[in-house]
Amino acid sequence: MRLGLDLLGRQTMFASGRERIFQVSLGGQLGSLSPRITHRRAYELNPVGVTALDAFTSASLAIRAPAAFLLRGTATYFHNDGGFRTLRIDFSRRFTRQFWLDVFYDKTFVTQNVIAGVQVLYYFPFTLLRAIIGAGGESGFRSSIGVSGSAGYSAATNNFFFDYFSSRVGYGALIVQPFVDANGNGVRDPGEEVVSKARIRSTSLFGNQYLRYTPGVGFGLEHTLPYEEYVMTIEPSSLDNPLWVPRYENLGVFSEPNQFRIVELPIVVGGIVRGKIEVQTPKKVVPGEGLTVTLELQNAPGGKKPLKLTTVAFSTGEYEFIGVPPGSYKVSLDAAQVAQFGYIAKEIFHIIEIHAKAEGEEVAGVDFSLSK
Numbered sequence: 001m002r003l004g005l006d007l008l009g010r011q012t013m014f015a016s017g018r019e020r021i022f023q024v025s026l027g028g029q030l031g032s033l034s035p036r037i038t039h040r041r042a043y044e045l046n047p048v049g050v051t052a053l054d055a056f057t058s059a060s061l062a063i064r065a066p067a068a069f070l071l072r073g074t075a076t077y078f079h080n081d082g083g084f085r086t087l088r089i090d091f092s093r094r095f096t097r098q099f100w101l102d103v104f105y106d107k108t109f110v111t112q113n114v115i116a117g118v119q120v121l122y123y124f125p126f127t128l129l130r131a132i133i134g135a136g137g138e139s140g141f142r143s144s145i146g147v148s149g150s151a152g153y154s155a156a157t158n159n160f161f162f163d164y165f166s167s168r169v170g171y172g173a174l175i176v177q178p179f180v181d182a183n184g185n186g187v188r189d190p191g192e193e194v195v196s197k198a199r200i201r202s203t204s205l206f207g208n209q210y211l212r213y214t215p216g217v218g219f220g221l222e223h224t225l226p227y228e229e230y231v232m233t234i235e236p237s238s239l240d241n242p243l244w245v246p247r248y249e250n251l252g253v254f255s256e257p258n259q260f261r262i263v264e265l266p267i268v269v270g271g272i273v274r275g276k277i278e279v280q281t282p283k284k285v286v287p288g289e290g291l292t293v294t295l296e297l298q299n300a301p302g303g304k305k306p307l308k309l310t311t312v313a314f315s316t317g318e319y320e321f322i323g324v325p326p327g328s329y330k331v332s333l334d335a336a337q338v339a340q341f342g343y344i345a346k347e348i349f350h351i352i353e354i355h356a357k358a359e360g361e362e363v364a365g366v367d368f369s370l371s372k
Contacts, residue, residue, distance in 0.1 A: 003028040016215045017046030019053070034062040044215070053213065054199070055079040069093045081199065081237050084109050086208055098123045104134075108201070108208055110235055115205070126151070132205050144205045144228070172255040174263060176200055176211055176232055177218040181247060181266035184326050184356030188264050195267060199238035203231045218262070224255035234265060236323070243360040245270040245325045270323040271354040273331065275366030277317045279343060287317025288370060292337055295321050298328040298351070326356040331366050343370040 008023040020043045027036035037060075042053040060074040072090045077083070085108065092102035100121040107114045117134025127149035135141045151160060178195040179188045200211045200219050205228070211219035224230060230253045234246040247266040255261070273295060277288030291313045300306035307327075313319045332349035346369040355361050 014215045017044060019044050019215075032064040034064075036060045036062075042212075046215075051197070052080060054210070056085075067093070078199075081235070085201075088207070106207060108203070110201075111233065113203065117205075124149075134205055142205055172224040172257060172259045172261065174202075174221040174224055174230065174253060174255065174261050175218045176221070176253075176263045176265060178234060178246075178265040178267050180244065181268050182356070182358040184268055186247065186266050188266070195239070195244075197238070197240055199235045200265075201233045201235065203233065204228055228255050229253070230255060232263065232265065234267070239267070241269075243270045243272070243323050244268075245323050247325070268325050268356065269358060269360045270325050271357075271361040271363060273321040273324055273329070273352065273354070273366060274362065274364045275319060275331070275350075275368065277313050277319070277333070277368045277370065279317075280369065280371040282372075287315065288313050288343075288368065289315045289317060291341075292334045293319045293368075294330075294332050294334070295324065296330050296332070297325075298330055324354050326354045326361075328353050333368055338370065341372075343372055345370050 004027050006023075006025040006027075008021070008025075010021045012019045021040070022042075023038065023040040025036065025038040027034070038058045039056075040058075041055045044051045044053055056076055056078045058074060058076045060072060062070060062072040065071050070090075070092050072092070074086075074088045075084055076086045078085050087105075087107045087109070089105040090102055091104075092100065094100045100123075102119040102121070103117075104119060105114070105116045113136070115134050115136045117132060120129075120131045122129045127147060130144075130146045130148070132144045134143070177188075178198055178200070180193040180195060181188070182192055183189065196213060196215070198213075198219070202209050202211060202221055209221070211221055211232075213219050221230065232251045232253060233249070236244070236246060244267045247268050251263070251265060253261065253263050275293075277291050277293075279286050279288050293311050293313060295309045295311075297306040297308070307325065309321055309324070311319050311321060329352050330349055331352055333345060335345075335348055338345050338348070348368075350366050352363050352366060354363060
């Protein structure tokens with residue numbers, strides 16, 4: 001049995017403050033089992049105080065299977081938001097010194113996005129060939145073939161050297177900057193607030209990663225593969241204001257070689273929709289507790305699935321939707337449920353409008369009257 005402990009501490013100084021990172025990792029090997037657990041925390045220190053940027057724990061277990069196969073599972077748990085975020089399972093084998101085959105399964109729990117596929121790597125003397133075929137997620141079937149390598153020159157020894165590890169030449173970088181789109185026009189206008197606290201996930205064929213925020217710069221993805229699509233997703237639960245809603249559920253960005261791209265992600269200020277359900281009985285008016293209310297976007301862009309939210313009326317008969325993006329909506333009861341309870345609805349739906357306002361808009365009084 002062998003155990004290993006790794007510690008990492010780093011502090012970065014900025015004009016506006018400091019960023020501190022602490023990481024501890026404990027791993028070991030017991031026969032054919034190789035477990036490892038890693039905990040990482042990041043803090044930002046400025047004149048206002050201390051802000052916890054992120055805190056997560058990653059646990060992995062590798063099992064050496066018969067015929068030299070290796071089975072590895074890795075799960076990541078985020079403490080700030082609570083809950084597991086990613087799960088990846090790899091079943092791989094190195095057949096020769098040069099040839100490596102990997103069958104993988106990658107799941108993101110927040111969006112229930114799943115990618116499964118096969119990855120093949122072949123190491124030439126100074127070139128690495130990588131081919132990936134996968135299916136699932138927002139883009140369906142996908143494939144990628146890449147060749148990497150590097151040639152260098154040492155002035156000290158006056159000779160050239162070659163390696164299959166590529167240098168940064170030909171790679172790109174992305175800076176993602178979310179902002180509060182107060183007027184809802186999709187463009188960052190002067191005076192609109194820049195968002196510095198958010199959790200942004202990047203998904204590509206090569207896996208998932210979270211972007212790190214740098215004060216005065218934005219959320220960075222420093223080393224992007226050329227000609228690769230990266231899908232950016234802002235997790236709504238990580239935003240400071242419950243009325244803030246990402247304008248786009250996902251946004252694809254194409255990385256080009258030797259290009260530094262800045263992507264602005266608009267966050268609209270949503271509204272609040274409130275109402276109540278009352279049932280008129282022969283003796284009195286009672287609340288419509290437990291009835292289902294649905295809110296659905298009208299006139300959604302062609303080819304896109306319209307936003308649809310569902311809630312259940314409280315014991316008082318009241319209901320609410322929080323963080324509804326600007327637009328026209330149909331608020332309706334479940335006709336089958338109303339009939340099942342023996343109710344007669346005076347109105348089964350309402351059409352409402354949420355307008356783009358800097359402070360958000362509340363639409364109240366979206367009521368339903370039933371009789372029995």
